[in-house]
Amino acid sequence: MSEIPGPGHDAFPPSDRAAVYRAIFQRRDCRRFLPDPLSDELIGRLLLAAHHAPSVGFMQPWNFLLIRSPEVRARIKQAFERANTLAAQQFSGERADLYRSLKLEGIVEAPLNLCVTCDRARNGPVVLGRTSQPEMDLYSTVCAVQNLWLAARSEGVGVGWVSIIDPEDLREILALPESVVPIAYLCLGHVPEFGPAPELQQLGWLDRIDLGSLVFEDRWGQPSSIATGTQGSASG
């Protein structure tokens, strides 16, 4: 690290800073994967990135279940299909047609599946920083997922978060203990492409919200004068 003191002295050089923003802006939720396997070394790097997420009271509540078995994946895929049938019924008209046309997971074809869990009992009943907000351990685990997702983008590896599964199915199939909650079921692998924008945006499901309308000052609803950049500059 730099020895020069003062504010911002430890900012990254411009090209390194740009690389961090590039990972953030070009990350995608991927559903289409190439069959090429991921090396153990690469998987190890991604898990190490996840393990260096912030965690409340340095609790590190996460575990990582690598799922390679075709039998286990087939059961997970069935659980997805059950949940997705129920989900599709909640949309109607054109929206339902579009919903049913979407590819929402790559459980069987991705070279690797990964379930990231949160052990709510780790380090005993009292955790520093979790006394007012008991859900902080869940949030720490989500930070680990996002670390992994960004590291994967820099490695050219796509990640897709499959949220359309009943967590109780995951608990049973993966034999999770009672204190352990499944947070994210992920599909990982190399991908044909990282699209220029999120797929749901490209398909017209929803637009990106204007950032300026989401920023307030000092209290809810009070507009902020801050310049929030343009959409275009970020979608590259």
Next chain:
Amino acid sequence: MSEIPGPGHDAFPPSDRAAVYRAIFQRRDCRRFLPDPLSDELIGRLLLAAHHAPSVGFMQPWNFLLIRSPEVRARIKQAFERANTLAAQQFSGERADLYRSLKLEGIVEAPLNLCVTCDRARNGPVVLGRTSQPEMDLYSTVCAVQNLWLAARSEGVGVGWVSIIDPEDLREILALPESVVPIAYLCLGHVPEFGPAPELQQLGWLDRIDLGSLVFEDRWGQPSSIATGTQGSASG
């Protein structure tokens, strides 16, 4: 983006990939801030990074409340102190002494406070991907926090997550509507240093867990043979 097809074709060049990992490994939960203000342009970049987090069904459920008012901060600080008094009583002996010696927030002295919230009613009652796991919108908002945290590290800006506040106090002080949940109350600013390891690790509160012990294969408790790297390589 590269035109060369094939797996991994869109991996970053090695130096850019290293920059992403550097942001991940050198990010810290900061509690000590320099008074130098953050420019609006810099704040805008951080918010844009947060706004490009993954969100369930492209819901983008987040808002960003910039808190600059000394009066509002004083009320937040009081809410922290109430919660922290209760929290300290849950530890005993040497642990209680160490707890009371910790600096756990920088609410008043940081040049900027930021509350990131989740609007659970955004885009109506049915959200794609949230039908089986209604908490997915909360997790999307946490991904936005982690994006901002990593972008801030690359800018030489420290971020501290203050979780020792009763969320109902935040709701009242910031006038949050009923459907809006406070997810993260953050302090931001330039910092004297980014420490070589998390402060709670340096002070001996808890050790970093060996990553290998956290990785399973196909079901809970089944060891994985994957090489997970060393602790040392990641703490630089």
